[in-house]
Amino acid sequence: MRQRTIKKAVELVGIGLHKGVPVKMRLEPLESNSGIRFYRRDKNRYIQLCPQNVIDTKMATVIGEKDVLVSTIEHLMSAVYSYGIDNLLIVLDNDEVPIMDGSAIAFCMLLNEAQTLEQEAPKRILKIKREVKVTQGEKFVALKPYEGLQFDFTIQFSHPVIGKEKFNFEFTKEGFLQEIARARTFGFLHEVQYLRSQGLALGGSLENAIVLDDKKILNPEGLRYEDEFVRHKILDAIGDLSLLGMAIMGRYEAFAGSHHLNHLLTLELLKSKDAFEVIEAPAQYSQRFNIGAIKTA
C-alpha cells in the first residue's frame, strides 16, 4: 500500500458559499510525504492540512490564519480521502472551496478526470488502539478499534421531515461513491435568512443545499436519498477526520456530531499517544481492510 497523488492537474470553477463569487480551484500533484497543501494564489501563501491549522468550525471547517484562510474544505477533503490521495496541492484564488451542489460528487468527478498515481513511499495508517471520545451534553463523537473503517452516525432533529436518522457505513471507495458522495448539505430557512443578514451564505441557494422551513423541504426535486441528512453527516465526518493525514483504521461513532466535535476528536486523539499507532501497511492491506481507496483499474 503506497502513497498516492494525482496523475495530472485539473481545475474547476464554482461559486463560494459565503461570498457568492466564482472561485477557481486547481488540483496539482505533489511528491511523496508532502501531505495535502492549500495554496492561496491571491495571497501567495501556503496552508498545510492538519488539525492544528483549523481556525473555525462553526458552519464549516476552516483552516489557515486570520487573514489567510480557506473555508468549507470538508466536502473536497472527503472526496480526496476516499480516493486514497495522500499528496495534493489545492490552488485557490479566493478564501473558500467552491460549494458546487453541496455534496462531494463534483470533486469525485474531478478526481476521476485527474486519475490517481501510486508513489514510492509507503502509505501510513493510523490504527486506533483504544476508544477516544469527545462529548458535549448528549452529543458525542468517538473513535474505537476496528479492523477496517466504519462510520456509524445518528442524528435527531425535532423537525417533521428529519426526525431520527441512523446510518452505518462500511467504508470503501465504491461505497462512498454510491451511498455518500451525492448527499447534500442542509440548512434551515431561518438560519439562511440570519446568515444573509450577516453578509454570509450569499452564494447559498436551493442549487447547493437542502433547505427546510418549519414543516417541509423547499427544494422542488426533493431528496436524493430518503436519509440524505445523516449520509451527509458521514460525508462531513470523513472530510474532517482526513485532517489526521493518514488512512484511518477504526470505527467512528457519533450522535449529533458536528465539525466542532470532529475537530476536538482529532486533537484529543493526537494527544492520547496510547490510543493509536502509526503503521506502514503491506500492499494488500487496503483491499483487505477497506481503509483507503480500493485499487481500481
Ligand SMILES: [Zn+2]
Ligand atoms: Zn457538509
